[in-house]
Every structure is written in structure tokens, then in C-alpha cells.
Amino acid sequence: MKTDYQLTSERLLLRPYKNADLLDLLEAIHHSQQSLAPWLPWCHAQYSQHDAHEWIHASQQNWTYDISYEFALFERSTDTFLGSASLSNLSELSNSAEMGYWIRSSAQRQGYAKEACQAIAQFAFETVGLTRIEIVTHTGNLASQRTALATKARFECTARNRIMTQDGPVDGLLFSLIPSDLAPPSPPFTLP
Structure with a gap:
């Protein structure tokens, strides 16, 4: 997969991370710790420029080798960095992947995560x-659950010990999307 790949939606530009995104990424993480840290263990006060650089480099390698696809999210009209969304844990066996997303706190509750998830799906x-x-x-994490449902994902189950935290495994709510979930609804059938 090419690392110059781009997706666009009504309000967003989604693309692989570039080295030039480092300071925007770092600033968004630092300003969003309160809302993100409970769910993302890497989002902490000590997250450094070195951490951001390492993550961007790893992300670029993931794209190069089709391991996972991390997208930097930008508002199209202002080129403002809004957050990140990704496809990871790709499985050839089940032809599936896991989608993750986060939006900087100043841009939350505006539908950006839903829009990004739909484009990535x-x-x-x-x-x-x-x-x-x-x-x-x-x-x-009610915000992420609302985003999953708004993206038309279906709730499947509470998966035991599904998420690893620094305190050990915890349960997670599992939602899924398949191609037909994104298909436009069929027009109503009418008799002539």
C-alpha cells in the first residue's frame, strides 16, 4: 500500500502520518489527556516528542508492509489535526481487522469520529x-460505543478479558461491521 494514500469525506482528509505531523500529534495528545487517558494507556503526561516520533515511524513501516493502516485526521477546510483512526490486527485467516479511533478533546462530539470510521470502513x-x-x-467508554453504533456497527457481545490494561485484562464490548452494513438501504417496494 502506498504511503501517499489519501481518503476524503465531507469534512475530513485522512492520510498516513508524516514526520511533519509530530508536533500536531504531540499537542493533541497533551491537550486531550483527560478525555483519552482512561481508555488509551499510552496517552499520559510523560508522552514525549521521542514517543511521537517512534510512533510515526512505526506507523509508516506498518503502511509500507501492509501490517496496519493508521490515518492522521485533518479538517479539510482548516487543515487542523483532529486525531487518529486505524485498522490494526489484520487477520488473513478471518479476513478482518480491528478499527480504533480517537479525536482530540476540542473536536469531540462533532461527528468527526463517525465520519472517519465510515471512510476507513x-x-x-x-x-x-x-x-x-x-x-x-x-x-x-460511552463515547466510543456511540461512535461504533453511529457507524452502523452491530453490538455482538461483552468479550471477557478482551482488552489488556496495565492492571491486567478487562472485558470489552465487541461491535462489528461487514460490507452490507454500509450499503444504502433498498428503496421501499411498491406495487404498480
Whole structure:
């Protein structure tokens, strides 16, 4: 997969991370710790420029070798960095991947995560050729659960010990998307 790949939606530009994104990424993480840290263990006060550089480099390698696809999210009209969304844990055996996302706190509750997830799901099904996407959220992460449902993902189960935390495994809520979930609804049938 090319690392110059781009997706666009109504308000967003989604693309692989570039080295030039480092300071925007770092600033978004530092300003969003309060809302993100309960769910993302890497989001902490000590997250450094070195951490951001290492993550961007790893992300670029993931794209190069089709291991996972991390997208930097930008508002199209202002080029403001908004957050990140990704397809990871790609499985050839089940032809699936896991979708994750986070939005900087100043841009939350504006539908950006839903819009990003819809664009990435379309990319996953049409470009990568996947047949299933899973979204796993912490049981208390209502914002991510609302995003999953708004993206038309279906709740499947509470998966025991699904998420690893620094305190050990915890349960996660499992949602899934398949290609038909994104298909437009059929027009109502009417008799002549």
C-alpha cells in the first residue's frame, strides 16, 4: 500500500502520518489527556516528542508492509489535526481487522469520529478487501460505543478479558461491521 494514500469525506482528509505531523500529534495528545487517558494507556503526561516520533515511524513501516493502516485526521477546510483512526490486527485467516479511533478533546462530539470510521470502513472493504471489521471498546467508554453504533456497527457481545490494561485484562464490548452494513438501504417496494 502506498504511503501517499489519501481518503476524503465531507469534512475530513485522512492520510498516513508524516514526520511533519509530530508536533500536531504531540499537542493533541497533551491537550486531550483527560478525555483519552482512561481508555488509551499510552496517552499520559510523560508522552514525549521521542514517543511521537517512534510512533510515526512505526506507523509508516506498518503502511509500507501492509501490517496496519493508521490515518492522521485533518479538517479539510482548516487543515487542523483532529486525531487518529486505524485498522490494526489484520487477520488473513478471518479476513478482518480491528478499527480504533480517537479525536482530540476540542473536536469531540462533532461527528468527526463517525465520519472517519465510515471512510476507513469503506477503504477496508473496497480497497483492502476485508469482509469484517471489529471495534472493541472499554465497557465504560460511552463515547466510543456511540461512535461504533453511529457507524452502523452491530453490538455482538461483552468479550471477557478482551482488552489488556496495565492492571491486567478487562472485558470489552465487541461491535462489528461487514460490507452490507454500509450499503444504502433498498428503496421501499411498491406495487404498480
